Amino acid sequence: MYRTHTCGELRLSDVNKTVTLAGWVQHVRNLGGMTFIDLRDRYGITQLVVNNEEDNELSQQVKELGREYLVQVTGKVAERSNKNKKIATGDIEIIIHSLNVLNSADLPPFTIEDDTDGGEELRMKYRYLDLRRNPVRKALELRHKMALEVRKFLNDQNFIEIETPVLMKSTPEGARDFVVPSRMNPGQFYALPQSPQVFKQLLMVGGFDRYFQIVKCFRDEDLRADRQPEFTQIDCEMSFVEQEDVLSTFEAMTKHLFKTIRGVTIEGDFPRMSYADAMKYYGTDKPDIRFDMRFVDITSIASGKGFRVFDDAEYIGAICAPQCAGYSRKELDQLTDFVKRPQVGAKGLVYVKYNDDGSFKTSVDKFFAPEDFKVWCDECGAKPGDLLLILAGERRQTLSALSELRLEMGNRLGLRDKNRFAPLWVVDFPLLEWDDDTQRFYAMHHPFTSPKEEDIALLDSDPGAVRANAYDLVINGNEIGGGSIRIHDDLLQQKMFKVLGFSKEEAEKQFGFLMNAFKYGAPPHGGVAFGFDRWVALFAGVESIREVIAFPKNNAGRDIMNDAPSSISQEQLDELGIALKDSGK
Amino acid sequence: MYRTHTCGELRLSDVNKTVTLAGWVQHVRNLGGMTFIDLRDRYGITQLVVNNEEDNELSQQVKELGREYLVQVTGKVAERSNKNKKIATGDIEIIIHSLNVLNSADLPPFTIEDDTDGGEELRMKYRYLDLRRNPVRKALELRHKMALEVRKFLNDQNFIEIETPVLMKSTPEGARDFVVPSRMNPGQFYALPQSPQVFKQLLMVGGFDRYFQIVKCFRDEDLRADRQPEFTQIDCEMSFVEQEDVLSTFEAMTKHLFKTIRGVTIEGDFPRMSYADAMKYYGTDKPDIRFDMRFVDITSIASGKGFRVFDDAEYIGAICAPQCAGYSRKELDQLTDFVKRPQVGAKGLVYVKYNDDGSFKTSVDKFFAPEDFKVWCDECGAKPGDLLLILAGERRQTLSALSELRLEMGNRLGLRDKNRFAPLWVVDFPLLEWDDDTQRFYAMHHPFTSPKEEDIALLDSDPGAVRANAYDLVINGNEIGGGSIRIHDDLLQQKMFKVLGFSKEEAEKQFGFLMNAFKYGAPPHGGVAFGFDRWVALFAGVESIREVIAFPKNNAGRDIMNDAPSSISQEQLDELGIALKDSGK
Structure with a gap:
């Protein structure tokens, strides 16, 4: 028995108990003849105390402790005079009378703190140390809990989880399949699933009318900012259903997760929007509707007035940023730079400041009359004090750029609170x-x-x-x-x-x-598949799915902790019946 | 809405309700002017009735139904005069008034019955039809339930499930690794995990003191009778533990599964046996202790008497088959043939019949005196009416052969009831x-x-x-x-x-x-990994793990349903930077 309690469980009611704890040394500090040690494990932090004068031997031992040393201590629980309200064990401390170093530790390459001094590259290389940090631990605990709740909900709804093959058939369309040479069938390959689509449809043919699986899927593609070559899906399929049945089933699951994981009750039905409307009003098939700021198509009223950029445009779209007419030159320049970024791709930005006094200040004053601006503003529902931001060009590209601009404005206006869900x-x-x-x-x-x-x-x-x-x-x-x-x-x-x-x-x-x-x-x-990593990241309030994956790969598909992928031996290649091309390496 | 109820849920209390069901046609039979249809879905079978005279149109429609047609019917629930106690819905039937063929079906290549006429090869090729059979469906339902209970138990014990990478580093010792060429890193390979061993140890370093995962593992080896290239493990690891802690934790999990899945309460602690004793008394490190029949080492008392086979033997071992002295010549010949099979590998079998009258009949009468046999029998605890079976030779090989013989005798004597667990x-x-x-x-x-x-x-x-x-x-x-x-x-x-x-x-x-x-x-x-497929098969009472895997592969590692593995295109090979060897195909 290495411990009687964890570092997160002792309370005032435990005072005077003799306990044994094991954990990592977070801090050691000396104060008024006493040494205080913060001992950490997965469950929390407990303060240990040594009276340096009363116990000289112990105090010598403690002096040799470094950060992340693993120790086992025995002592008596005591009430703290100086209580720490920030931690659950803050009312007590342990007056230790013995200490056993279970393992020493080299100096960690970064601090094991919520706000670490380690950059992402370093944290990934020493991921096993990064995992000791609270934010990473909590994200993985949340992931675990979400998977449990998904399984609980779906099981209650008569879904059964069925494992489908990882080694499956390579298909002619599988250009982004990872393939796996078979030693028993030289020259032949399995493929790793991009999704279990075919298998889940076969399960429906097989009569399993409610299937799900939390399952790894794989895609060998150039990785965009937040993709991983292996990712996890909640994959589901139902028989004897129409679209309405699928939507209501998984809307209920989504509400269950909001409630159990985030403590959020979503009232009423989720809104629905057609793809056509999403593109028209938000320029994307995944609109963020935490805020409105819909696109207004002003093509017909803004073109044909001699402003070449507008006259040549297939589409002219505006958004109204409320109470932003006071934006400075600098702010407007920033927005112009933003829309011109290659990822956004607009050629320029037209603005119309609808001043509080009813006048207009715009970037196209010389092409239009104030009456024109008034028409645009009315069309957009803008009021004095608001700012119109207008993009023009080829329809698809402009919609996309305007979508990015809208999100940027949402950020600037604080309309994208990550603790609000829409x-x-x-x-x-x-x-x-x-x-x-x-x-x-x-x-x-x-x-x-x-x-x-x-x-x-x-x-x-x-x-x-x-x-x-x-x-x-x-x-x-x-x-x-x-x-x-x-x-x-x-x-x-x-x-x-x-x-x-x-x-x-x-x-x-x-x-x-x-x-x-x-x-x-x-x-x-019919069915549905959810991106589990993305969903966990959303609920964890983190930007990247890498933060919710225990051992993620980087953007080049490499595990920089253990340097995978890597070369394999000639013997292995021979057994598999394959050879490297000269161009290979 | 394709149905108001499933085919397994209607009872007497539903009589007179108008219901809509959807399912597959199991049987159609005509009897006294009525047509009876057994309609099947995942939840059960419900009897449908058509009065051929009263509803001529419907009766014509019904005549065109074939086996496995998918139909949607509406009708009224009625009490059956001729109740079927074998099925849960056996008290009722549906007097249908409309029938809609949702999909027709070709004649299935084998019968969709508990005892099908399809051989394993055919059933694997049409696995999606095999899945409709009760035994297969039940095995997968049991698997689902077991996984849920494992997760429930371990979560209650503060274990957290963490997904580890499927695309991992290939290691020099990984001779049986499946490898995966990386398109983004041409000439380099990932390996699929034979187990998440390294990652789970890293998670312990990372402070997750109780980890588990139900996870696919992979091994590219010549497949023995009941192996699969991909298999599922319950993988677990704990920190701050000694062996006793691990054993007690997972003994409790095992008891939980026995109880919740099989309704079996295992009283007391599981027995423990040293590897040395297991080899000594059972000739294997995985003894079946549902029955005793321990080995007795009679080397010292049986050698040196001039019987060459024994005198040259490193080891002479006996088992006592109770009340088998009456075995016929034929039965003893069968046993001799059994031990000589290459998989068993003994050179011959010596028997000693300890007759009821105290006399002996043996296969080595001319080498030994009755007093010798008496000594052996006493050593083995044999009583009149018992049969000693003796193997001799090189120790390791003989122990192994005697182990097989012991299991064979256990089978013959009915001592290996698959509903008893030891x-x-x-x-x-x-x-x-x-x-x-x-x-x-x-x-x-x-x-x-x-x-x-x-x-x-x-x-x-x-x-x-x-x-x-x-x-x-x-x-x-x-x-x-x-x-x-x-x-x-x-x-x-x-x-x-x-x-x-x-x-x-x-x-x-x-x-x-x-x-x-x-x-x-x-x-x-420290930790443990359980073979989930094997455990499910044990609880399902089936011999092969193929029976508890939705889409298994055959002994050559092939999925004969969709013909994987298969060749891939030259273009794909080029992108991966590999080429097939001439010997390849």
């Missing part, structure tokens, strides 16, 4: 996306997503206008999950392949295996 | 194993396993005699789990590497990364 269903996604390069339609989600019943007729006449039974859950501008109702009708599926430009043979080759399963009484089904 | 801790495993080929010691478990305190001195003088703080949980002869207390002391670890024949440089190269982490106040820790 969930939203985005629905009615387009079924298909046209690709100019290859001159064909692609499935926006995947080829098994079902079109809306009322739009099926459009599959022949206007495929691009067909809406899908597809939906995303968006919280605070983060896409937390998405899914769809799948096609389970053979004829409709064949039609879909035709629209996607597959010959019968190609469809058979790529999807024959699943199509074959569908011949045996496949039920109507 | 858990056992096997403890005090040797720390090291000598390898004659390479003339060095290898770690029996892994190089971080700690020796028993009292045996440390032997590391210099007699390394082979050193016992480890290592333990296995064995239930009914299955190794369900195993683990050890790890070394956390630097000096002891260095000594261990020395005994294993590592130079300081080699140790650094292979284990430096973990050793470095150990420099920062590593806590005393």
Whole structure:
């Protein structure tokens, strides 16, 4: 028995008990002939005391302790004269009478404190020390608790968790699949799942009408800022359901998580917004609706007045920043710089200050009359004291840039409180996306997503206008999950392949295996997959999913703690029947 | 809404309700002008009735139904005159008034019945249909429930589940690692974990003193009868513990699972047996102690009497089969054939029938006197009516063969009831194993396993005699789990590497990364990993772990349902910087 109690559990009611604790030395300080040690474990911090004069031997021992030494101490619990209200054990201390160094420690490369002096690179390299810090520990505890609550909720709803294969079939479309050479089948490869999509649909065919899995998925792609080559999904599928059933089931799950994890009760139904409206009013399919500031399309009223930038624009959009007419030259320059950043991609920013006295100060005074500005402001619902920010250009690009600008203004105006949550269903996604390069339609989600019943007729006449039974859950501008109702009708599926430009043979080759399963009484089904890492990060209030993953990789897909990936031996390559290309290394 | 109720929930109290069900057609039969349909879903079977004369249109529709058609029906719940006590809905039936075929079905390649006519190969190829069968569904439901109970128990004990990487570092010792080429780092490879051993030890260094994970692990090896290239472990680790703490924690978890999953209360502590005793009395480190029949070493009393086979033997072992003296010639021949099978590997079998009248009939009458047989029988505790079965030869091989023979006798005597459970801790495993080929010691478990305190001195003088703080949980002869207390002391670890024949440089190269982490106040820790598939199979009462895996692979590591692994495109190979060897395919 290394301890009788943890460092987080002793209270005033334990005074006079003799206890044994084990933990890491957080601080040692001397004060008035006494030595005080903060002893830390996963559960908290407990103050230890040594009277240097009364116990000389112990006091000598204590002098040799360094930060992060691991010690076992025995002593008596006493009430503290100088109570610390910040920690749960702050009412007591332990007058120790023996100390046993279980393990010494080299000086850590950064401080093990909530605000550490270690940069991210260093913390990742010594992740096992970073894990000792409260914020990291708490994030992983939250992750654990969230997974438990997901499982509890779904189990209560008759969902069963079923493990699907990690070593699966490589598919011709799997350009971003990680592949795994098989030693037993030289020259052949498994693929790691980008999602268990096919398997969960097979489980529906197999009659498991409510499946879920918290499961690792993999994608070998150039990593954007906050992607990981392996990530975790809450993957779900249901049979005998329509879109409404899926949404209500997972809206309830989401509320359950808000309640149990964050103590937040979300009243009423989540708002729903069509993809078309999301694009029109927010320029993105994942709007942050914690604040309004919707786009106003002023193309028709602002073009044709001789201002070339506007006259040439496919789209002119404005947002109204309330009470910002007083913005300084510097602030407006910052915003202009912001929209010109390559990630945002606008060519410039037009502003209209609607001054308190009703006059206007704008960046386009010489092209328009005050009456014009008044019309724009009225259209945008702007009042004196407000500021219009206007972008113009090619529609898609301008919507996207305006979306970024809107979020930036939300930040500046303090409208994006991370402790406020605004969930939203985005629905009615387009079924298909046209690709100019290859001159064909692609499935926006995947080829098994079902079109809306009322739009099926459009599959022949206007495929691009067909809406899908597809939906995303968006919280605070983060896409937390998405899914769809799948096609389970053979004829409709064949039609879909035709629209996607597959010959019968190609469809058979790529999807024959699943199509074959569908011949045996496949039920109507649909599902959803949630990005677990992202959701945990949102609830933990941290920016990066790296903060909620125990051992994350960096943006180059490398684990810098243990230097993976790395080369393997010639012998291993030989056994796998593969060779490195010269270009390889 | 495709249904108002499932096919498993309607009871007498629902009579007269109008309900809508959806499910698969299990049977259609005509009887006295009525058509009866058994409709099946995951929850059960409900009988539907159509009065052929009253509803001619419906009766025509019903005639076209085939097995596994998916239908939606609406009708009124009625009490059955001819109740079926075998099913939960057997008191009622649905008088249907409308039927909607949701999907037709090709004729299934095998019957969807508890006792199907499909062979394993066919069932695996059409696994999505096999999943509709009750035994398969129930096994996966049991698996789900077990995982939930494991999580519940461990969470209640302050364990937290932490996901460790699937894409990890390939190690020089990882001869059976699956490797994953990285597109972003051409020529470099990740490895899939054979276990999260290193990561869980790092989590202990990181202060998470109670970790667990239900996690996929991978091993690219020639698959024995019941192995899978990917398998699931319940992986656990604790800090500040000694062996006793680990055993008591996981004994409690095991009891919890017995109780909640199988309704079995295990009274008292699990028995413990040293590895030495397990080998001595059962010839295996995973004895099935549902029955006794211990080995008796009769080497000293049976050799030296002129019977060459015995005189040359390093070991002569006997088991006593109670009340089997009446075995026929044929039965004894079967046993002789059994022990001579290559998997068992004995050269022959000696038997001694201790007849009811006190006389002996043996296969070695001409070499020994009745007094000799009496001595052997007394030594073995045999009574008149019993049968001694004796094997002789090289010790290790003979112990192993005798173990197989003991299990075979257990089967013949009906002593291995799969609904009786006999858990056992096997403890005090040797720390090291000598390898004659390479003339060095290898770690029996892994190089971080700690020796028993009292045996440390032997590391210099007699390394082979050193016992480890290592333990296995064995239930009914299955190794369900195993683990050890790890070394956390630097000096002891260095000594261990020395005994294993590592130079300081080699140790650094292979284990430096973990050793470095150990420099920062590593806590005393230890853990255990359970084979989840095996445990589920045991509780489900099935022989093979394939029966408790949704989409298993065959013995060649192939998924015959979707034909994985398979070849990948030249383009993919190029991107990964690898090429196939000519020998490859």
